[in-house]
Amino acid sequence: QVQLVESGGGLVQAGGSLRLSCAASGRTFSTYAMGWFRQAPGKEREFVAAISWRGGATSYADSVKGRFTISRDNAKNTLYLQMNNLKPEDTAVYYCAATQQFGGPSRDENFYDYWGQGTQVTVSS
Numbered sequence: 868q869v870q871l872v873e874s875g876g877g878l879v880q881a882g883g884s885l886r887l888s889c890a891a892s893g894r895t896f897s898t899y900a901m902g903w904f905r906q907a908p909g910k911e912r913e914f915v916a917a918i919s920w921r922g923g924a925t926s927y928a929d930s931v932k933g934r935f936t937i938s939r940d941n942a943k944n945t946l947y948l949q950m951n952n953l954k955p956e957d958t959a960v961y962y963c964a965a966t967q968q969f970g971g972p973s974r975d976e977n978f979y980d981y982w983g984q985g986t987q988v989t990v991s992s
Contacts, residue, residue, distance in 0.1 A: 917972030
């Protein structure tokens, strides 16, 4: 089992950058594929990015491709999401998630077993 805690959210102007972190408890972080999802007010939760358990494979939603970068440091039990050129439509609560069902990056939230509590990202125009 793994516990996840996100941090790094905040208020930023359009065009700005933020880096989200997701700290994981336990000694088996490197055996989990990880993902970032987000949920805007009044909308369903959507996939943002995912990374394989070793970090060699990644996947991105089309809406963030070229602007966001997912990475992980297994020695620090931490997942990251570097967000550049932020847009108002990126405003949402961002969640990290972990799964052992697949080793590769998965876009499907149903395959993720563990979720953090979320961190708010607000982008002003």
